[in-house]
Amino acid sequence: MANYTDLNLQFINGSWRAGAGSAEIDVMNPYTQQSVTRIQSASQQDIDEAYESAKAAQKEWAEVNAFEKARVMEKAVHIMEERREELIRILVEDAGSTRIKANVEVDFTIAITRHSAAFPMRMEGTMPPSIIPGKENHVYRKPLGVVGIIGPFNFPMYLAMRSVAPAIATGNAVVVKPASQTPLSGGTLLGKIFEEAGVPAGIINVVMPKTSEIGDGFVEHPIPRMISFTGSTGVGQHIGEIAGRMIKKTVLELGGNNPLVVLDDADIPLAIQGAAFGKFMHSGQICMAVNRIIVHKDVYDEFAKGFVALAKGLKHGDPTKEDTLIGPLIDQNSVQRLLGEVEKAKQEGAEVLLEGEVEGNVMTPFILKGTNDMTTAKNEMFGPVVTIIPVDSEEEALRVANDTEYGLSGAVHAGTDSKAMAFARKMETGMVHINDQSVNDEPLVAFGGEKNSGIGRFGGDWSLDEFTTFQWVSVQNTSRKYPF
Known part of the structure; x- marks a missing residue:
């Protein structure tokens, strides 16, 4: 043929x-x-x-x-x-x-x-x-x-x-x-x-x-x-x-500004794996990609340490190689836009947990710790940049998750399905995935968003x-x- x-x-x-x-x-x-x-x-x-x-x-x-x-x-x-x-x-x-x-x-x-x-x-x-x-x-x-x-x-x-x-x-x-x-x-x-x-x-x-x-x-x-x-x-x-x-x-x-929420009784290793896939698949150039990770303060340290370690090990570079996980961004304009957003967040007080690198159009993960008001949390990154936001309670986690003009997708990790379901039903998004990540699409379900x-x-x-x-x-x- x-x-x-x-x-x-x-x-x-x-x-x-x-x-x-x-x-x-x-x-x-x-x-x-x-x-x-x-x-x-x-x-x-x-x-x-x-x-x-x-x-x-x-x-x-x-x-x-x-x-x-x-x-x-x-x-x-x-x-x-x-x-x-x-x-x-x-x-x-x-x-x-x-x-x-x-x-x-x-x-x-x-x-x-x-x-x-x-x-x-x-x-x-x-x-x-x-x-x-x-x-x-x-x-x-x-x-x-x-x-x-x-x-x-x-x-x-x-x-x-x-x-x-x-x-x-x-x-x-x-x-x-x-x-x-x-x-x-x-x-x-x-x-x-x-x-x-x-x-x-x-x-x-x-x-x-x-x-x-x-x-x-x-x-x-x-x-x-x-x-x-x-x-x-x-x-x-x-x-x-x-x-x-x-x-x-x-x-x-x-567009989307999709939250992945990790509550205090979540399976942290599972949440880390889901967050990495949901953020870095196709270098984050997905409307459903995780844009913010909202983590209860009691499990923040464990999550952040494990997430950074996993992100560091993701293979990047030549997309023709079978085991490459992070390939190039679509063009140099996207690279420069993301670098500018990261610099703004730094000036706003974001703490850098992992400083990415740029090789041509390939950008390795940038992981920041910050608040929902920072540039990288307010704007859709559409690239391998993510902001982790620690919160004091489940109620605060829900408020932060919904505090955006977008409402496409999201995810929540919790110790029981009933607890996660109750949280998910209050999220202002067209799609929510429990004990998973935000990048999901199937031919038989309703795919679409709310708000903007x-x-x-x-x-x-x-x-x-x-x-x-x-x-x-x-x-x-x-x-x-x-x-x-």
Whole structure:
């Protein structure tokens, strides 16, 4: 099976072609800092053509037999299983993924696509009873039409596919705009997979524009009825404002400031292991990553000593090596931003428990002791920087955990499940994990956040609902008596 080619081209209406934009996108390997490929950017006209082709193709795709849609989705799963090593290589090259992380991402991507393969069989209708004599009610589930999907750089393939797969499976067409840092694994790779799986031309389109050239043209376009966005809270708020003005549906998965809470009767070795995974997986570049560790003062010393020792031993460097745990950050801008945040926290009085080092785009762990008001605790780090916050009581731990504008994920470690459950139910987050860590995602559960962490839910029946709409059709079978 030959590797995919032309991944540096736009995919519009079943055709692979150079963009008509005036800019060039240089895709860089985050570890080697060498160019992977160059892409001629998409123009606004390219985006128009992508949306128009999606609109035209969607009407026929919606009428395709459910078994045929399911077959196409299952074929996509088979392709990803067969091309696993190729997908991993691309994730390592343009996203800086370690092989460990890339394997996890491919697993997630396959799982969400396999689950979505059942959706064509669930586009059924219901017949609720009517209060009107002789009336027969029908409520039909229908596709939305065209969905615009904007993906991030951190888990580019999976976080695009969790919208692409359910959208296509439920009869929609999509236009994908991947992050400029990861246009291959987050965009054109998905186009290749579904093209090979037999999706008709126009059902999936991938465009790679420069925001400086198109502005808000992707979101403001009149054709898409829904925008699915994963990324920063600031950009999500802007997209939400546009969508609200244009009456477009949105699903927004945004930033997080995720706490891992360690109560006084917790299993400390287990909490240390969970915190290390939840913080340093993919160098902390995960929306669900642990950002703050809130520890009861009675177990603080034991936890901090063990956590620092474990972090010191994590292998870092070349992401192509099987045992590398911490690979590169996406670019040098991220490195410099994090170093600046650490310096601010130091000036604010943070105590450095472990001073990280920087080698190119690779940053080793920084562990600080501080308060919830310090820069590194207030802001989402999106890197291998974490703040440990000692607290005097369970009540204070809960207050500190909830004292943030975000509410995506979290974790709590306690001596009994009942104690942890009582604490978890009071946490103001969309997701909480007991005796575990904050980085969890599964195809059958509700994934999403509260407060400034987003709107909507991915996974299971929640994805089915997000990417469809309903139509009520009634039939008056007997003459109805009107008041006039």
